Amino acid sequence: MGLMIAVGEGLEEGDTVQHLPYQYKLTPFADQPLDTVLTVADFMDENEWKNSSYREHWCEKNNIYHVLTADISTPNVGHLRFRVTRTDAQEDFSPADKAFVELLIPHFRRAITTFLQLNSSASLGSLYSRAIGRLSIATITIDEHGKVLDKNVFASHILDAEDGLKIIGGKLTAQDNSDNRELKRLIKATFANADGKQTMPEAMSITRPSGEIALGVVIEVIPSLGWAEGKGQNKAVIYIRDAVGKSTTSIEISKKLFGLTPAETALSLQLTNGLSLEEAAEELNIRRNTARAHLRSIFSKTGVRRQTELVRLFLNSVAALGYDDRNSL
Structure with a gap:
């Protein structure tokens, strides 16, 4: 089963563009030579075509009789099935029609290849963006005037709190005057x-009116295309880390990585968030002796001997990358 994009007049429901399921293995045009333009006459005579189940069950109800077909190859992907159809009242496809489509095939191939490359780049960019978010790193994209162009969910959380950074007039602004001058x-x-050219990122800390630990900020320019000219081409990413923010490490992933029980995993994550053993026990509503027993078991399973080592183990693991950031904050 594949996906067919149908374009033209006379489609069901009156649409000019439809996305339809396409059982390409059940058509007489399956497994045809690649990059070759063919018509029905190249597969069968007219009587065979008229009596074929494919024409009777699919083509006839869509007012299709004449079919021109080409399977266009694309590098490292496979091929695209290209079909042009006409009604019984129209003329069959001529040799000139076939020759014209043959001229179009290289252009279709380049367009498809370009689209797939752009789609792959966009998918990778989205994947990397989600990975950064799962590590609890706030990202803000700005232009050379400091105007905010984009931000992730963690950046929105920090900006909404207005505890060190906020947006004024569309621009990123530090609340402390001295910090704001330095940020600019x-x-x-x-x-x-x-x-x-590649340069070292700039960095600074942002004072927070609440008295919490300062926000760490790193600014890095996004490399631009060398042939692009004029203003407005350059963009930069501002990375912000909230040192007092809670870890978003996935409980389920942590259990699988370290072989811990749900109770041991919950305690480990509380310790990773900076709580003492006593505070973690209170947060989890368990006795201190129970927490100590869990901790001994955790040490045994993970091979660490101190709480600081346990925290480092969790923070440096891939557990956070399994976090579902769509439901974060």
Whole structure:
């Protein structure tokens, strides 16, 4: 079963573009030579075509009689099945029609290849963005004037809290005046020093009015295309890490990685979030002796001997990458 995109007049429900299921193995045009333009006459005579179940059950109800077909090969992907149809009242496809479609095949192939490459790049970009989010790293994309172009869910959480950073007039702004001047300077310096070449990211800390530990900020220019000219081409990403934010490590992934029980995993994650053993026991509503017993079992299973080692083990593991960030915050 494949997907067919049907374009033209006379389709069911009156649409000019439809996405339909397509059982390509059940058609007489399956497994034809690649990059070759063919018509029904190349597969069977007219009587065979008129009596074929494919024409009777699918073509006839869609007012299709004449079919021109080509399977277009694409590098490293497979092939695209291209079909052009006409009604019984229209003329059959001529040799000139076939020759014209043959001229189009290389252009179709290039267009398909370009689309697949762009789609792959977009998918990879989305994957990397989700990976950064699962590590609890806030990201904000800005232009050279500091205008916010995009942000992830963790950045939205930090900005909504207005505890160190916020958006004023569409621009990223630090609430402390001194920090704001430094932030503007770093943004300007980051873009000024980029000039199309790789540079070291700029960094600073942002004071928080709440008195919590300062936000860590790193600014890095996104490499631009060398042939692009004019203003507005450059963009930068601001990475923000909230040192007091809770870990988003997945409980299920942690259980699988370290072989811990649900209770042991819950305790480990509380310790990873910076709680003491006593605070973790209170948070989980268990006795301290029970928490100590869990901790001894955790040490035995993971091979660590101290709580600090356990925290480092969890923070440096891939457990956070299994977190479902769609339901985060």
